[in-house]
Amino acid sequence: MSLLAVSDLHTHYAGPSGTLRAVDDVSLTVEDGETVGLVGESGCGKSTLGKTITRLVAPTKGSIVFKQEDITRISERSLRPVRRRLQMIFQDPFGSLNPRQNIRDILTAPLVVHGYGNRAERAKRVEALIDRVGLPRTALSRYPHEFSGGQRQRIGIARALILDPELVVCDEPVSALDLSIQAQILNLLSSMKKDLGLSYLFISHDLSVVRYFTDRVLVMYLGRIVESADNRTLWAQPKHPYTRALMDAVPDPSRRRQAAPISGDLPSPQNIPSGCRFHPRCPLATDICRTVDPALTSFGPTHQVACHHADAA
Ligand SMILES: Nc1ncnc2c1ncn2[C@@H]1O[C@H](COP(=O)(O)OP(=O)(O)OP(=O)(O)O)[C@@H](O)[C@H]1O
DSSP, X not given: OOSEEEEEEEEEEEETTEEEEEEEEEEEEEOTTOEEEEEOOTTSSXXXXXXXXXXXXXXXXXXXXXXXXXXXXXXXXXXXXXXXXXXXXXXXXXXXSOTTSOHHHHHHHHHHHTTOSOHHHHHHHHHHHHHHTTOOGGGGGSOGGGSOHHHHHHHHHHHHHXXXXXXXXXXXXXXXXXXXXXXXXXXXXXXXXXXXXXXXXXXXXOHHHHHTXXXXXXXXXXXXXXXXXXXXXXXXXXXXXXXXXXXHTSOBGGGTBOOOOOSSOOOOTTSOOSSSTTGGGOTTOOHHHXXXXXXXXXXXXXXXXXXXXGGGO
């Protein structure tokens, strides 16, 4: 049984000129101990998918099963024990840290809510975690604005892990950081995963980040998964033209090659193109692409692609 199994998930918002289909029929799994990458351009629905899985946003349709429990529509009260095991790390930890609380209070609050130990045990847990994320104990009496971006992300990670979760949805956790700091935070996430037996759903617009950090990659375009493969297969045999365009957009210093921007703009999720939703931007588009929505089709044990021309790739 998968740790997380999402089926036919839809999350639609009420937009100014009609329904906005941010997540539009997504199925995925995360296995125990796995790191699954979710990539795609800004606006393709990654955050909405992450927030729907953690039930911060309500799904319109479909199901989310976590540890064999259907959590799609359970009440806030029933969600509480689930939240302990299913956490989220955000791109901007500053936005999600209460500026008026010091770090000790920020880290202690979830322990109090979930009835963890007594005062002394909670203090011990907080100190152990602040040590583990590489911050000095003196950080505990300071406030979020006193820290750099990288330090704040360490605090965000400590807060997400304080309740000892099993699955963590990481939403662009390094995108706002300098390159050298990105590597430090990725290393920290990676070593904590090993130590604590975590699984990650790792969201990024940047395939190069996902490349070195994930076991399997899901490529999302305009609310849908269009390609899914284990990391090695994806890089060796990318089949969807959108995946290839994302790869071309990754700068390659070894070849001194200019990164190629993906042609055209992402269409609005309020006005999804007919047929294959990528066809207006696709170099391979033919008549069938304009009219028939391609289903995800298997091209190997771990490889699925939704493209009428995947055979040609
Ligand atoms: N609360 C909301 N209400 C209405 N529309 C929303 C809401 N949140 C996101 N959207 C819209 O849903 C679409 C998907 O946004 P989402 O943030 O999920 O994508 P993303 O791939 O994570 O992009 P980014 O990396 O820029 O956050 C966008 O068109 C966005 O404007």
